[in-house]
Amino acid sequence: MELNRRTVIAGAAAAGLATTALGTGTARASTGHGGRKPVxxxxxxxADGTRVHRWSLENGGTRLKVLSYGGIVQTLEIPDRHGRPANVVAGFDNLDDYVAKSxxxxxxxxxxxxRIGKGRFTLDGKEYQLSVNDGVNSLHGGAKGFDKHVWDVEPFTDGPDxxxxxxxxxxDGEMGYPGTLRVRVTYTLNGRGEWRIDYEATTDKPTIVNLTSHVYWNLAGEGSGSIEDHELRIAxxxxxxxxxxxxxxxxxxxxxxTPFDFRHAKPVGRDLRAGHVQQVxxxxxxxxxxxxxxxxxxxxRVVRLREPRSGRVLEIATDQPGLQFYSGNFLDGTLVGTGGRAYRQGDALALETQHFPDSPNHGGFPSTVLRPGAVYRSTTVHSFGA
Structure with missing residues (x-):
């Protein structure tokens, strides 16, 4: 089914989370206070003089700092089992590094x-050639995807949120994609400290859409070392x-x-070096x-990630059909993070809720087609506990 034909009303309409085999969650109790106005x-x-701003949000024990450049989550602080907060996402302390080498x-x-294979897909009988930036393939929207643009930002408070x-x-035509796509993404911190992302988009021509967030997590604290002892479960x-x-x-x-079996929680590092051809x-x-x-x-809820030393837990809920798990394989010690420490291989991991890679070229995958008159909506919720 195409996006405009399936029900994707979970965006602003979803009032809560369904319970799955992952359990009922570990989100902190509500503070009982209204949301603070973002700063x-x-x-x-x-280089062209465009100003970039950083917005700070705090609610329910979670602190979030977001850049207007790329909608980037620069830091996200949550407490450990002793109530001590730490930033648990990888990032830089300056704009230049985000622009040049992030x-x-x-x-x-x-x-x-x-990824989209060879940067090509066919829609309604017409072939489109996209920007290629990963060898012969297109990755994350091409050479100048949404992560490399300055977004307009509007702060809000709504009761406890x-x-x-x-x-x-x-x-239309940006990075080779058809149609003018108007996008709104909403970041919300609620009184329980949950971070929610609501995506919406409309188009004036048939196109393809697959929006996600590329946060790198280390629940022991940014720059603290390997994530191999993090316990991961994927439904x-x-x-x-x-x-x-x-x-x-x-x-x-x-x-x-196979090493890809995370149906029951296990340390990320347990099968990381199993030698499976897909891992190699x-x-x-x-x-x-x-x-x-x-x-x-x-x-x-489809993901549970736990760091045993700090006790911190991340649970992710989504309406999407796929999850890209990336174990930080290409971090090589050349990038220095917000805490002044270099990131080496496996020092952070990504858990990207999404439709499948290369879906436009595989008829058996869920469709990512969006047509005029339809609205793309999707929601992902991150819950934290210790």
Missing amino acids: REPFGRL PYFGALIGRYGN AGLHLHYTSI ASRYTPTDAGLIPTGELAAVAG QAKGFDHNWVLDKGVTERPE
Whole structure:
């Protein structure tokens, strides 16, 4: 089914989370106070003189700092089991590094998250050639995806909630994509300290859309070392194997009996070096898990990540059918984070809720087509506990 034909009303309409086999969640209790008004401060200028700002949000024990450049989550602070807060996402302390060398740290990703093989797809009988920026493939929207634009930001408070509306208009033909796409992404911190992302988009021509967030997590604290002891659980019985260029082959393979089986919680590092051909060509995990729940009207919990030393827990709920788990394979010690420490391989991991990579070229994958008159909506909720 195409996006305009399936029900994706979970965006602003979802009042809560469905319970899955992952449990009822670990979100902190509400503070009982209204959301604080977000605070804006300068964060630098781009080469063309465009000002970039940083917005600070705090609610329910969670602190979030967001840049207007790329909608980037620069820092996200949550407490450990002793109530001690720490930033748990990778990032930089300056704009220049985000512009010059960021591997999508904390960014909003679009127009199409993940890879499209050879940067080509056919829609309604017409072939489109996209910007290629990952060898011969297109990755995360091309050479100048949504992560490399300055978004218009509108702060808000709504009862116990506080957040930001981020707006960007992608013109017809940008990075090769058809149609003018008008996008609104809403970041909300509620009184329980949950971080919610609501995505909305409309188009004036048939196009493809797959929006996501590319936060890199380390629940022990940013720059603290390897994530291999983090315990991960993913509610998925299948994944999408890839070729050497990390493009899905079209197969939906069973995780049973492979290193890709995270149906029961296990340390990330347990099977990281198992030597499976899929891991060898990706230098670790960098694959899409086919969530058992499929596309749902409301977000359902599909991921639980726990760091045993701090006790911090992250649970993710989504209405999307897929999850890209990336184990930080290409971090190589050349990037220095907000805390002044270098990021080495496996020092952070990404958990990107999404449709499948290369979906426009695989008829058996859920469709990512959006048509005029329809509204793309999607929601992901991050809950924290200790």
